[in-house]
Amino acid sequence: MTRYLRLDRRPLYAQARDRLLKLIQEGSFRPGDRLPSEFQLAEQLGISRATLREALRLLEDEGRIVRRQGVGTFVAPNQHLESGLERLESVLALAARQGMETRVQGLSIDAVEADRWLAERLQVDRGSPLTQVRRTILVEETPVAYLEDWVLTGWLSPSALDDTFNGSVLDFLRRQPGFHIQEAVADISAVPASRSLAQRLGVRPGSALLLLEETLFNASGTPIGFSRNYFVPERFRFHVVRR
Amino acid sequence: MTRYLRLDRRPLYAQARDRLLKLIQEGSFRPGDRLPSEFQLAEQLGISRATLREALRLLEDEGRIVRRQGVGTFVAPNQHLESGLERLESVLALAARQGMETRVQGLSIDAVEADRWLAERLQVDRGSPLTQVRRTILVEETPVAYLEDWVLTGWLSPSALDDTFNGSVLDFLRRQPGFHIQEAVADISAVPASRSLAQRLGVRPGSALLLLEETLFNASGTPIGFSRNYFVPERFRFHVVRR
DNA sequence: TATACTTTAAATGTCAGACATCCGTACATC
DNA sequence: GATGTACGGATGTCTGACATTTAAAGTATA
Numbered sequence: 001m002t003r004y005l006r007l008d009r010r011p012l013y014a015q016a017r018d019r020l021l022k023l024i025q026e027g028s029f030r031p032g033d034r035l036p037s038e039f040q041l042a043e044q045l046g047i048s049r050a051t052l053r054e055a056l057r058l059l060e061d062e063g064r065i066v067r068r069q070g071v072g073t074f075v076a077p078n079q080h081l082e083s084g085l086e087r088l089e090s091v092l093a094l095a096a097r098q099g100m101e102t103r104v105q106g107l108s109i110d111a112v113e114a115d116r117w118l119a120e121r122l123q124v125d126r127g128s129p130l131t132q133v134r135r136t137i138l139v140e141e142t143p144v145a146y147l148e149d150w151v152l153t154g155w156l157s158p159s160a161l162d163d164t165f166n167g168s169v170l171d172f173l174r175r176q177p178g179f180h181i182q183e184a185v186a187d188i189s190a191v192p193a194s195r196s197l198a199q200r201l202g203v204r205p206g207s208a209l210l211l212l213e214e215t216l217f218n219a220s221g222t223p224i225g226f227s228r229n230y231f232v233p234e235r236f237r238f239h240v241v242r243r
Numbered sequence: 244m245t246r247y248l249r250l251d252r253r254p255l256y257a258q259a260r261d262r263l264l265k266l267i268q269e270g271s272f273r274p275g276d277r278l279p280s281e282f283q284l285a286e287q288l289g290i291s292r293a294t295l296r297e298a299l300r301l302l303e304d305e306g307r308i309v310r311r312q313g314v315g316t317f318v319a320p321n322q323h324l325e326s327g328l329e330r331l332e333s334v335l336a337l338a339a340r341q342g343m344e345t346r347v348q349g350l351s352i353d354a355v356e357a358d359r360w361l362a363e364r365l366q367v368d369r370g371s372p373l374t375q376v377r378r379t380i381l382v383e384e385t386p387v388a389y390l391e392d393w394v395l396t397g398w399l400s401p402s403a404l405d406d407t408f409n410g411s412v413l414d415f416l417r418r419q420p421g422f423h424i425q426e427a428v429a430d431i432s433a434v435p436a437s438r439s440l441a442q443r444l445g446v447r448p449g450s451a452l453l454l455l456e457e458t459l460f461n462a463s464g465t466p467i468g469f470s471r472n473y474f475v476p477e478r479f480r481f482h483v484v485r486r
Numbered sequence: 487t488a489t490a491c492t493t494t495a496a497a498t499g500t501c502a503g504a505c506a507t508c509c510g511t512a513c514a515t516c
Numbered sequence: 517g518a519t520g521t522a523c524g525g526a527t528g529t530c531t532g533a534c535a536t537t538t539a540a541a542g543t544a545t546a
Contacts, residue, residue, distance in 0.1 A: 071527080085483050241427075
């Protein structure tokens with residue numbers, strides 16, 4: 001019997017975390033403010049105190065709130081520190097969060113085979129079938145990034161990319177029910193722009209580009225995909241919150 | 244009345260988190276293993292299930308464990324993913340962890356005044372006194388990075404840098420009792436090497452360098468210092484674990 | 487034998503209420 | 517003014533129960 005009506009299938013503590021975060025971000029609670037007591041807050045959100053505390057524990061670990069026994073729970077003073085690269089988020093979502101309107105150009109989707117480099121990164125045999133997705137990201141009609149993705153065909157086939165595909169492989173994979181990307185490891189480097197990259201990105205050949213090479217893993221630690229992302233540093237910047 | 248004997252003054256959930264982490268790291272529980280049920284684990288650690296759950300929630304958020312309702316709690320399979328830039332750690336410590344032996348060259352420590360750029364970054368008035376630390380980092384006698392730090396004199400005066408200073412401002416600040424750096428925000432970018440940088444780092448002028456610009460904050464969110472770090476990407480690479 | 491459905495046990499998720507401990511304030515005391 | 521003390525309210529912790537989900541065992545069916 002279903003006792004509680006749920007639109008969202010995720011656990012309550014995760015939903016509560018997001019609802020609280022939203023309240024903080026939208027300014028209902030300002031930095032430095034004291035939140036209502038756990039008792040009141042739990043009542044307000046319609047959940048038990050135990051569940052609320054799990055949500056608060058997450059927000060505390062993320063540095064969004066500070067708790068002091070006997071005193072209260074406060075919104076962390078430095079909310080200006082928006083999370084950055086350390087949160088797994090697509091380039092498009094990252095850009096959107098910074099207020100940039102993006103457009104995808106020159107999208108190409110192909111079935112390819114893993115070369116030695118990719119095979120090693122994805123821990124599969126050479127020649128394994130991959131779905132390759134390449135495109136340029138524009139902001140206000142100016143190229144800011146060139147993205148290349150390779151995903152094991154078992155997780156994503158070229159034909160699966162329908163019109164719900166907005167240009168982000170990560171977002172698309174995450175929308176698939178049943179499994180989800182757990183984490184990624186991104187290597188950060190800087191490279192000079194090759195002739196073809198320079199042309200795609202509208203910069204001088206040899207100018208410095210930011211290179212992000214990223215392997216995506218699922219919950220069991222199995223590699224699912226690999227991305228190579230080139231950014232024009234003057235037009236797209238990253239930050240990382242370090243703790 | 245003290246009902247429970249505590250050696251450690253920190254909350255139980257924090258202690259439990261650390262004890263569990265230790266068990267994982269020391270190999271009592273191996274990657275992929277299922278942990279005992281929450282019932283058993285709580286009993287084993289001598290705490291209640293509610294408290295244990297707060298500890299587990301933290302470990303889950305950190306990616307150390309994976310929980311599946313109806314199934315169990317597992318040690319995350321990919322413990323091999325060493326943490327990267329998202330952990331606040333000095334360049335020297337980072338290098339050491341990757342097995343590189345570093346040497347500091349051309350160390351210069353000066354008392355300077357904040358220019359407009361630094362004043363804005365550190366949220367102080369223009370002309371405020373700063374301690375400036377500059378040096379080149381070598382690995383096997385090859386330059387890999389050029390680091391510049393500016394710290395508010397109130398937190399670090401030029402004369403305070405004694406012989407316990409190993410080249411890392413962050414490590415030094417952290418050794419000071421009474422307060423500690425809480426977190427930092429690092430901006431990541433790529434720039435062409437200027438003539439003087441190229442000379443210091445032994446690369447061709449105009450070659451692509453990785454630039455990390457980082458503001459250090461204390462627990463109350465007050466800026467304490469700013470760093471500008473240039474890296475030769477072929478000789479020093481970063482990665483970020485994204486969740 | 488192979489397949490589909492049902493049952494069941496065990497794990498995490500959630501709830502409710504109670505008591506413990508800590509902290510800031512107000513007030514009394516010196 | 518400094519110091520001690522009582523009090524209210526907040527987070528920290530415990531207990532025991534029920535809800536929901538999952539994997540696997542068991543059963544019926546083709």
